[in-house]
Amino acid sequence: MIEIKQPIIEVRDLVVEYKSHPLPVRALDAVDFTASADETVGFVGESGSGKSTLAMALGGVSRSGVRPSRGSVQTFGRDVFALRGQDRRRFLSEDIGFVFQNPIGSLDPTRRIGHQFFTPDGQPLNEKRVEELLSSVGLEDTGRIMASFPHEVSGGMAQRVCIAMAISVNPPLLIADEPTAALDASVKTQILDLLTELRARARSTLILVSHDLHSVRKYCDRVCVMYGGRIVEAGPSRDVFDCPRHPYTAALLRSIPGFEGPGGRIEPIPGYPPSLNGQASNCTFAPRCALQIPVCRENRPPVSVEGDRTKCCWLPGNEIGMEISQAGRGYHA
Amino acid sequence: MLSRGNPVIALQDIHVRYVKGPPWARTFHHALRGVDISVQAGQMLGLVGESGSGKSTIGRICIGLLRQTAGTALFDGQALFGVGQRLPGAIGAVLQHPEWSLDPLMTIGSSVEEPLKRIKGLGKAERHDRVADMLGKVGLRGEFMSRYPKELSGGQRQRASIARALITQPRFILFDEAVSALDVSIQAQILNLIGELQQSSRFAALFISHDIAAVRYVANDIAVLYAGEIAEQASARSFYEPMHHPYTRQLQRASGLFVDENP
Numbered sequence: 006m007i008e009i010k011q012p013i014i015e016v017r018d019l020v021v022e023y024k025s026h027p028l029p030v031r032a033l034d035a036v037d038f039t040a041s042a043d044e045t046v047g048f049v050g051e052s053g054s055g056k057s058t059l060a061m062a063l064g065g066v067s068r069s070g071v072r073p074s075r076g077s078v079q080t081f082g083r084d085v086f087a088l089r090g091q092d093r094r095r096f097l098s099e100d101i102g103f104v105f106q107n108p109i110g111s112l113d114p115t116r117r118i119g120h121q122f123f124t125p126d127g128q129p130l131n132e133k134r135v136e137e138l139l140s141s142v143g144l145e146d147t148g149r150i151m152a153s154f155p156h157e158v159s160g161g162m163a164q165r166v167c168i169a170m171a172i173s174v175n176p177p178l179l180i181a182d183e184p185t186a187a188l189d190a191s192v193k194t195q196i197l198d199l200l201t202e203l204r205a206r207a208r209s210t211l212i213l214v215s216h217d218l219h220s221v222r223k224y225c226d227r228v229c230v231m232y233g234g235r236i237v238e239a240g241p242s243r244d245v246f247d248c249p250r251h252p253y254t255a256a257l258l259r260s261i262p263g264f265e266g267p268g269g270r271i272e273p274i275p276g277y278p279p280s281l282n283g284q285a286s287n288c289t290f291a292p293r294c295a296l297q298i299p300v301c302r303e304n305r306p307p308v309s310v311e312g313d314r315t316k317c318c319w320l321p322g323n324e325i326g327m328e329i330s331q332a333g334r335g336y337h338a
Numbered sequence: 339m340l341s342r343g344n345p346v347i348a349l350q351d352i353h354v355r356y357v358k359g360p361p362w363a364r365t366f367h368h369a370l371r372g373v374d375i376s377v378q379a380g381q382m383l384g385l386v387g388e389s390g391s392g393k394s395t396i397g398r399i400c401i402g403l404l405r406q407t408a409g410t411a412l413f414d415g416q417a418l419f420g421v422g423q424r425l426p427g428a429i430g431a432v433l434q435h436p437e438w439s440l441d442p443l444m445t446i447g448s449s450v451e452e453p454l455k456r457i458k459g460l461g462k463a464e465r466h467d468r469v470a471d472m473l474g475k476v477g478l479r480g481e482f483m484s485r486y487p488k489e490l491s492g493g494q495r496q497r498a499s500i501a502r503a504l505i506t507q508p509r510f511i512l513f514d515e516a517v518s519a520l521d522v523s524i525q526a527q528i529l530n531l532i533g534e535l536q537q538s539s540r541f542a543a544l545f546i547s548h549d550i551a552a553v554r555y556v557a558n559d560i561a562v563l564y565a566g567e568i569a570e571q572a573s574a575r576s577f578y579e580p581m582h583h584p585y586t587r588q589l590q591r592a593s594g595l596f597v598d599e600n601p
Contacts, residue, residue, distance in 0.1 A: 052521045189389045190548045190592035216522045219551070219594020260526040263551035263595060267578040271555060273526035 012039040013177065013210060014063055019076035021058055021067060028283040032058040034234035035076070037308070040227075042177065045204060045211040047225035047242060049218055049257075051278055054231040060180050060214045062086075064101045065093065080178065098125035102171030104200070106183040108163035112155040118166055119151025125174060138169040143199060161192035168199065175207055182214045193217075197224050219263055222246045227313075230254045233279045233289035240314030251316045253290045288319060296320055345376035346510050346542035347400055347418070352409035354395050354566075369395045371566045372409070379509065380540040384557030384574060386550050386589060392566040393546045397514045400544055401429050413510065426456040427506030430541075434515035436495035439502055440487045446473070447483030450502045457506060468505060475538075476501045476531060493524035497531065504535060513545045517552055529556050550577065550593040562586045 016038040022029040032055050040046050040063075048056035061067060062078055065085030078085045081100060088096050105111045113121055122130035122138070130138075132151070139147040142165040155163055164184060171179060181200060185193040197213075201224050204211040215221050221228055221242055228242040230251065238251035249255040256274045258264050265271050276293040279285065288294070291301035298319060306319045354370040370392045377383045387393050398404035399411050402421035411418040413429070421429060430453075433439055440449045447469055454465045473482060476497040487495055496516070503511055513532065517525045533556050536543060547553050553560055554577040561571040562585065570583040581587055 051523050190550075191388050191588055194588075194592045217594065218522070223594060257523065260523050261551075262525070262529065262549070262555040263593065265555065267575045271526045271529065273530060274523050278523075 011041050013042050013081055014038070014040040015077075015079040016059075016063070017077050017079075019059075019062060019078060020074045021055075021062060021071060022074050023068060023071055025282060030281045031284060032234055032281065033062065033073075034281075034285065036234070036236055038229065038236060038239075040210055040212070042210055043205075043208040044226045045201060045213060045224060047221035047228040048212065048214045048231060049216065049221050049228060050231035051216070051257075053278055053281070055234040056214045056231045057182050058234075059229075059231070060182055060212050063178070063212060064097060064103070064180060066097070095125060099174050100176055100178060102174075102176040102179045104164070104167055104171050104179065104181040104184045106186045108160055108167045108187070109155050111167050112163060114155055116154075117151065118153055118155065118158070121166075122170060122173060130173065134173075138173055139166070141172075142166075142169045142203075143195075144169075159192075160188050161195065164188060164192075164196050165199070168196070168203070172203055172207070175209075177207075177209045178212070179204060179209060180212045180214075183216070184213070185215070185217070185220070193220070200224075218246065218258065218261060230257070233285065234281055235289070235317060236315075237290065237318070238314075238316045244314065250314065251318050252294045252296050252320070256293070256295075288317075343378050344415070345412075346379050346414060347375075347377040347544070348410070348412045349373055349375050349396070349399065349406075350410045350412075352396075352399065352406045352411060354392070354399070354404070355407045369566055370406070373563075373566070373568055375561055375568065375571075377510065377542040377544060379542050380536070381559070382536055382543040382545055382557045384553035384560040385544060385546045385563060386548060386553050386560060387563035388548060388589075391563045393548075393563055394514060395566075396563070397431075397512050397544065397546050400510070401431050401512050427453055428508055429510050429512070430503030430506065430508040431512040431514065432496075432500050432503045432516045434519050436492070436499040437487065439499040440495060442487050445484050445486055446478070446490070446498045449487075450498060450505055453502060453506050469501075472501045472505050473498075475504075475535065477527075491524075492520055493527060496520060496524075496528055500528075500531065500535070504539065504541075507539065508541060510542045510544075513543060513547075515547055516545070518547060518549065525552065532556055548589075550589050551595060554578065562589065 016036055019033050019036045021033040022031050036059060048060055050056045063080055065088060072086055119135055122135045124130055135151060136147045139150060144150055144162065144165050150158060150162065185196050188196060197220055200211060213225055225242045227240065228245050229236045230238040232253050238245060238254045245254060246258060249258060259272045260274050262271055274293055279289040286305055287303055288301040288306045291297045301319050306317050308315055308317045352370050352373040356367045356369055358365045358367065373396060375383060385393050385396060399406055399418060402418045405419040413421050450472060451465050451469045454460055454468060470480060478494060478497055517528050520528060529552060545553055545557050554574045557574045559571065560574050560577055562569045564585045570581065570586050580590060
């Protein structure tokens with residue numbers, strides 16, 4: 006695993022399976038992950054790669070309340086899936102802030118925004134504090150916003166309100182699941198700038214789930230690239246995106262517009278994402294991998310660590326011979 | 339503005355004003371203020387801008403659904419408004435969500451065939467052949483003809499909606515956020531498909547998106563729309579460098595391009 010000074014989150018050998026017929030869907034397949042205080046970690050991957058499941062599992066939250074079939078999640082030294090009742094409620098309301106994709110959908114449509122802020126005990130937050138919070142996320146005219154219903158404000162404003170709620174107790178961990186997917190391009194940068202700034206100010210940890218690789222490269226210190234419920238590559242985000250070591254990372258980067266040069270061509274990843282029903286005993290990317298060798302289809306690849314980078318691949322060495330064109334993205338500029 | 343050949347779509351000094359509210363409390367919103375664009379056969383014009391900049395208003399004018407408040411909008415020299423009724427099949431559209439163009443109760447085959455029924459003189463056998471041929475072109479095998487939209491993945495559904503837009507061999511196609519709702523890895527397939535089909539069919543196209551990276555990949559030229567006006571128009575190639583207009587630069591940064599640049 007990546008060398009980290011003070012891990013506040015430790016995920017070990019985590020397996021999460023959702024019920025399905027005839028075989029369960031293995032959304033997370035033996036995932037190891039750690040994060041320390043004062044950093045931003047991005048989870049990227051295609052739909053169904055397990056990035057949201059992993060991010061939610063860090064807070065002990067899962068779809069239909071499914072518990073891990075194996076492994077553990079320790080966040081701030083507590084086994085989050087073992088927490089019950091009052092302990093769990095306090096943990097979720099005091100230690101973690103969640104920000105979701107659809108800001109207007111995350112708010113109660115029947116209440117004015119000013120009446121939707123509560124303390125962890127369920128008491129309404131006093132007006133002055135709400136005003137303070139709203140101005141700390143860059144909202145002006147707080148009085149009008151507090152008196153508005155969610156449908157009366159724009160998507161960007163509603164997302165700022167959601168962020169204000171998430172940080173109301175200064176949680177040491179903020180989990181943002183696609184916080185900008187429903188927002189306009191120019192609002193997107195504002196929201197990501199805000200999240201990063203708040204994180205840096207509080208020296209907390211931000212987990213950013215996104216399919217937008219350009220944003221993750223810009224805003225995250227580290228990135229975990231997920232495929233088929235596994236972390237296939239992890240490391241400092243700029244290093245991973247500028248010089249990928251896993252064939253999937255390279256293929257993903259070559260398949261999105263923005264990394265190609267003028268007149269260049271983006272190349273779709275051939276084939277389809279793997280079916281996660283049942284347990285895979287090999288490399289799930291092998292059928293789509295241009296560099297596969299026989300062992301890839303037979304055995305699960307080992308996780309290799311080198312410095313601050315890890316990869317889960319059978320190919321030896323770090324040079325996978327997949328240079329990513331620097332021309333199109335202008336990172337050199 | 340481009341000056342080669344006769345444009346398929348020509349918008350000159352287009353103004354659109356939306357009227358809101360009851361007569362005693364009228365409010366006006368200027369969605370477009372003097373827009374000039376033209377698209378030649380075989381050309382793909384990209385249109386970028388944020389929500390409310392007027393992108394979709396231009397799109398609606400270009401497919402003849404909205405009449406401009408002032409200015410001239412022409413399709414092959416004829417008035418654009420209502421062209422869908424006058425010349426069935428001359429214009430196609432691919433929208434953000436393929437579900438908007440595919441009837442959930444119809445098979446993919448019948449959905450793709452439907453626009454052909456409005457064209458006179460085509461027999462059932464010929465229609466069937468054309469549908470099979472078109473589905474092949476968009477990469478859907480013959481067996482997809484009898485399937486329903488819910489049985490297809492998001493990418494396959496978008497392929498089907500592209501087939502439906504192209505089946506009548508239109509002279510102009512509008513792509514309104516056609517890849518925005520697709521997963522990262524599927525976007526590449528659809529963008530390449532659109533590029534290939536345009537190369538072979540030589541239709542004129544308007545590609546609307548908020549993602550400047552996707553637009554510069556498929557389009558020949560790009561117009562940047564800001565508050566109802568064209569802020570900047572240039573060849574797609576030039577968008578691989580930081581642009582001069584501050585708003586364009588902001589959009590480039592928002593798409594994650596040129597992020598290391600010193601301001």
